């Protein structure tokens with residue numbers, strides 16, 4: 303099934319099997335391990351596990367998701383530390399944190415696989431043909447476009463459907479036959495993660511014609527930045543809904559009957575988070591002793607929240623910095639050196 307369109311020449315030589323990411327051992331979920339552990343590889347799992355190039359992209363996607371988790375949680379008591387001893391424990395539970403990690407991993411795999419398809423690193427994925435056929439309908443919708451001919455350039459666009467499908471095949475297939483609460487919640491959060499990409503695709507256009515006169519335009523679909531995806535999921539984390547099992551054993555509903563049922567884009571969880579204040583290996587908590595905090599903040603990075611009321615110690619750090627910079631005609635910038643003092647606080 304090698305159905306790449308025109309435009310982008312493919313060099314087969316570029317499909318050398320890339321080594322696993324350096325952080326391979328720190329990956330919360332190693333696709334190669336999962337393939338090894340799946341007893342009888344059949345159907346969709348076999349399709350994926352027998353494709354080393356795709357597997358490498360999936361690993362990179364897991365890494366991308368994990369890095370974003372660390373960025374989004376950098377100021378929280380549980381900071382999504384890359385230690386497997388912690389993140390794996392968190393994934394065994396069903397808290398808000400579990401929900402976020404699952405969503406961001408599903409998004410990371412979608413993103414990476416889609417990108418690899420765009421750059422030609424992955425074969426067997428076609429251009430974004432769907433949009434091409436929608437040419438006329440879409441044209442009406444985009445009133446902001448100036449007059450003139452334009453068309454979808456499917457091959458410049460990103461085939462997010464391909465990434466979505468591979469993420470689903472790889473992550474969801476293993477749970478197909480289960481309908482316990484944790485599985486239902488997990489699958490829901492995987493979908494929420496993917497929708498944070500799919501529902502926010504952007505349209506980009508390029509003008510052609512005499513000196514950029516835009517008599518002809520080509521447009522394509524592009525994914526948001528992965529930071530945007532992470533920011534959106536973090537918002538969903540903050541507003542995540544606690545759910546309980548439904549009567550039929552096949553569904554869940556909000557614990558608080560007065561709140562509206564979560565949408566597909568919302569994150570859900572069924573278990574309250576531990577405080578993550580003290581080390582507890584069962585919970586994957588390292589505690590917050592020694593963590594840097596901001597003594598003037600009342601938010602999550604503030605010492606009062608981060609240190610769980612245990613107190614903190616502060617000391618002054620002085621650094622030499624550039625200051626009072628002047629622009630000299632022409633073309634030089636001259637600065638003085640100043641000593642700048644700031645307070646560094648760490649949790650007791």
Ligand SMILES: *[C@@H]1O[C@H](CO)[C@@H](O)[C@H](O)[C@H]1NC(C)=O
Pocket residue numbers: 576581582583584585
């Ligand atoms: C760790 O957390 C578990 C679950 O909440 C609890 O049962 C256990 O007592 C805790 N262990 C320590 C050492 O605090």
Ligand SMILES: *[C@@H]1O[C@H](CO)[C@@H](O)[C@H](O)[C@H]1NC(C)=O
Pocket residue numbers: 376381383588589590591593
């Ligand atoms: C995350 O927290 C752990 C312990 O709680 C700490 O050792 C580590 O440095 C923190 N990571 C970052 C990036 O702040």
Ligand SMILES: *[C@@H]1O[C@H](CO)[C@@H](O)[C@H](O)[C@H]1NC(C)=O
Pocket residue numbers: 622639640641
């Ligand atoms: C900054 O502080 C250091 C160490 O106290 C000192 O040697 C240096 O001269 C200071 N620099 C300025 C620009 O005051």
